[in-house]
Amino acid sequence: MRPDTTPRGSDADTGGAVRRTRRRGEEVERAVLRAAVDELTERGYDGFTMDRVAARAGTNKTAIYRRWSSRSSLALAAYREMVARPDDPPDTGDLRSDVIELLRSVADRLASPSGAEVLRGLMMDARRDPELMAALRDDFVRSEPGTMLILLARAVARGEARPEALVPRVATVPVALLRDELTMRGPGGISDETIAEIVDLVFLPLVRPVPR
Incomplete structure (x- = not known):
């Protein structure tokens, strides 16, 4: 019988197993997040439990706690999945139209009964x-800054916005105001009129070039 000459620690000896374990871990994480989203959607935040998520994901609580330290941290991760932003920012050729379209999309996600609750x-x-x-x-601070910065950069190139406005603190203003409206008024409180006021009375005056 020939001796095993495979070096210990090589891919043939351990690497394949490590890679398979990593894939299983990623699969478990995806399954837990899907289960958490489903549980939040069906039972709401008050009925959300680690036991139910574990059972639904086909895993155990120990595996979940290795990734999320608490019920609320898992709920926050699932909430982020529920309100994930679209990949393609609006591009209408007009800053006002772009921002209104983006805020309407954000509002529709944030104002869903399950998401708001x-x-x-x-x-x-x-x-x-x-x-x-x-x-x-x-x-909240990081809400949609990447997308808004893209919209602002296009507006600066067209002369619709001041270059000085092209900063994350300014870019987060519209979505932050939108979240405030949702908190105060509930899921049905974000109307097209509310969005227009945020854009026309607050955001555009903040970013438009100063008349000379």
Whole structure:
């Protein structure tokens, strides 16, 4: 019988197994997120439990806690999946139309009954959880900045916006105001008139070139 000359630690010995384990881990993570989204959609934030998510995903709570430290952190990850932004930013050739189209898309996602209820639940829990509060604040600060910066850059090139406005702090203003409206008014509170006011009374005056 020939001796095994395969070096220990080689791909043939361990690498394939490591890669398979990694793939299984990614598959478990995707399954958990899908299950969490389904649970939040069907049962709401109050009925959301790690036990139900684990059973639905076909895994155990230990595997979930290795990735998410708490019920609220998993709910936040699932919420991000629920309101994920579209890949292609609007491109109508007009800044006002672009921003209104983007805000309408964001509003439709945020104002869904399940999404709004989850956001309110997360905000309530965040009052007692500094880490969750920090994560939510980070989400709000970073809301749609990449897309808005693309829209602003196009507007600057067309002469519709000042170059100085091309910064994340300015770009996040419209979506931040939209979230405030959702928090105060609930899922049915974001009308086309509300979006137009955010754009016309706040955002456009903030970014337009100053008349000479």
